[in-house]
Every structure is written in C-alpha cells, then in structure tokens.
Amino acid sequence: MLGFPSARELLLSGRPEGVPDEALLSVMLGDEREELGREILATHPVPDALWRVCAEDLTRYPRVGPAAAARVLACLEMSRRAASWGGAKRPVVSTPEDVVRICRMRLRGQDREHFLVLALNTKNQLLRNIEVSVGSLNASIVHPRELYREAIRVSAASVVVVHNHPSGDPTPSGADIQLTRRLVRAGDVIGIELLDHVIIGDGGEHTSMREAGLM
Secondary structure, rough: OOOOHHHHHHHOEEEEHHOOHHHHHHHHHOOOOOHHHHHHHOOOOHHHHHHHOOOOHOOOOOOOOOOHHHHHHHHHHHHHHHHOOOOOOEEEEEOOHHHHHHHHHHHHHOOOOEEEEEEEEOOOEEEEEEEEOOOOOOOOOOOOOHHHHHHHHOOOOOOEEEEEEOOOOOOOOHHHHHHHHHHHHHHHHHOOOEEEEEEOOOOOEEEEOOOOOOO
C-alpha cells in the first residue's frame, strides 16, 4: 500500500506548498520526523518568533546539534536576504519606502534595536546591507567609525542608515537625532554622503529623518 509522500519528496518534486511548516523545519534540521519541527514551532512560532531564534534556542533540544542549528540559521538568513532584494539584481534605493522594503524582513520581530547600513554605489544601487550593531530594548549603540569603516570596505559612494524601534513607534528620539547629525558630519569629512536615516517600527510604520527635516 502506497503511503503519503514525505516532505523531502514533495520538495524534490516541486510541490513545496504541500509541506507544512513543522515538516519544512524538520527537513532543515535533517530529521524527517515532524515531531521535532512541531516541538520547536510550539515555542518559536512562524513568523516573528522563528525570525528571532538563535543557536542556543535550537541546541536546547536533545536532537539538535550545532550543525543542524547552523543549517536552520543559514536558511532563515538566506530567506531574509532574498526578501530584502525582492528579485532585483541590485535594488535601487531612492525613497524611504525602498528602504523599508529592503530592511523590514530583517528587522521583523526583533526585540532589540538593530542598526543597519545600506551601502550604495553612485547609481544608488544596493551594494550591501550591513548590520553594524545590536543595542538594547530602546537604544542602539553605534559609532561613526564602525559605520563608515564598513561602507569604505565595500567602496560605497553613499549610505542610508536604518534602525528599528521594537516598541512599534518610529518617532525619532533625541539620541537618534543627535547621532544622525554626527553621522552627517563624519560622512562629510570622509566623502561618503549620508542620504537618510530611516526608523522602522515593528509593524512597518517608518519615519524618514530627511523628510522630517531632522538632518
């Protein structure tokens, strides 16, 4: 008697839509049993909690070793990168909405402030999406030296800086405004223009500090 196709068979036959979440996760872990994926998703549900999962979370499960955890984390990071590029060969960053589209999935569900730099070429095409620092619940920690060092490394002509507010409110704080002005001055000295600083709330709401006249 023929049984139902396994998750691996469905994936290999081009029918991924037929694979439930827990089975997909089990395949990433190298374990065909859906129970392991189901157990992990019970405490780290899709999407937000799974975006935040770390190696320590995964290796707490008896059947998950460092190699399996690394595979899951690699798949999650690749999916974030694919979502941020949106199918374009080199996305062009010309509006705050472009910034949100590129960064929203990477920042989604984060419970700490993450500070990113979009390094751009002379045509405003994205060269690299770089995470510079991870801060606390309500503050990002970044120094102009670290930020521009990464931009110089990829030969950026200009940058857009981005960070999230886990509270969901993208209103700039006084510290955000002060930091932005420091970054503008540092960029003027180095020769890399800071085009904007975009703050993204957890629901996708955002504030462009350039449009708000704060830089």
